[in-house]
Amino acid sequence: xxxxxxxxxxxxxxxxxxxxxxxxxxxxxxxxxxxxxxxxxxxxxxxxxxxxxxxxxxxxxxxxxxxxxxxxxxxxxxxxxxxxxxxxxxxxxxxxxxxxxxxxxxxxxxxxxxxxxxxxxxxxxxxxxxxxxxxxxxxxxxxxxxxxxxxxxxxxxxxxxxxxxxxxxxxxxxxxxxxxxxxxxxxxxxxxxxxxxxxxxxxxxxxxxxxxxxxxxxxxxxxxxxxxxx
Ligand SMILES: N[C@@H](CCC(=O)N[C@@H](CS)C(=O)NCC(=O)O)C(=O)O
Numbered sequence: 182x183x184x185x186x187x188x189x190x191x192x193x194x195x196x197x198x199x200x201x202x203x204x205x206x207x208x209x210x211x212x213x214x215x216x217x218x219x220x221x222x223x224x225x226x227x228x229x230x231x232x233x234x235x236x237x238x239x240x241x242x243x244x245x246x247x248x249x250x251x252x253x254x255x256x257x258x259x260x261x262x263x264x265x266x267x268x269x270x271x272x273x274x275x276x277x278x279x280x281x282x283x284x285x286x287x288x289x290x291x292x293x294x295x296x297x298x299x300x301x302x303x304x305x306x307x308x309x310x311x312x313x314x315x316x317x318x319x320x321x322x323x324x325x326x327x328x329x330x331x332x333x334x335x336x337x338x339x340x341x342x343x344x345x346x347x348x349x350x351x352x353x354x355x356x357x358x359x360x361x362x363x364x365x366x367x368x369x370x371x372x373x374x375x376x377x378x379x380x381x382x383x384x385x386x387x388x389x390x391x392x393x394x395x396x397x398x399x400x401x402x403x404x405x406x407x408x409x410x411x
Pocket of ligand 1: 195196197234235236237247248249250
């Protein structure tokens with residue numbers, strides 16, 4: 182597929198954008214990356230995603246597709262020649278979609294809340310929610326992976342992409358708070374899975390550096406608190 186037919190509007194530190202990059206990478210699809218500037222929205226973004234005005238947007242053959250998980254499914258359904266991203270079994274597919282929705286609706290918001298918390302009480306409640314979520318995802322990993330390396334089995338699949346895209350932000354949050362959230366004693370399978378995911382050839386070239394995310398997090402925290410990051 183010619184690169185000019187496939188454009189991705191995004192920002193490199195965005196975990197949702199990274200999801201789409203991982204899926205395109207897994208399928209070996211070339212694309213043009215249209216970088217949005219932090220703090221502003223291009224005309225193209227507003228026209229392509231008028232409802233949410235958020236990245237990522239995939240523009241394929243001049244048609245926009247919005248929402249990262251929907252884009253990942255589109256990529257998988259359209260480019261069937263590459264490795265399959267969603268499980269082929271309908272039940273496994275339903276379970277993968279369930280956990281992806283849990284990650285987006287519950288788990289990641291708690292990590293974000295922990296990072297942005299203003300008071301100690303809010304911070305404590307959020308860190309508990311993050312850890313509870315990780316325990317549930319540890320259990321989900323054991324069931325979904327069926328003894329293999331990834332949620333998707335022998336190779337990176339839908340749930341690996343849905344959850345793995347947040348590993349950079351998880352590491353940055355650990356660094357900022359100086360504590361371990363993904364821990365060998367409480368989430369042993371997830372620790373090994375995370376190492377494997379981050380070491381993947383496609384993932385390691387795309388995943389933003391932890392130090393970059395730490396700096397961005399400091400700017401966002403300062404903005405939320407109305408102060409200077411330094
Ligand atoms: N549910 C969306 C979330 C996308 C999202 O939150 N994108 C952020 C970047 S990480 C964004 O564009 N934020 C700009 C804004 O909220 O105005 C998806 O999965 O694509």
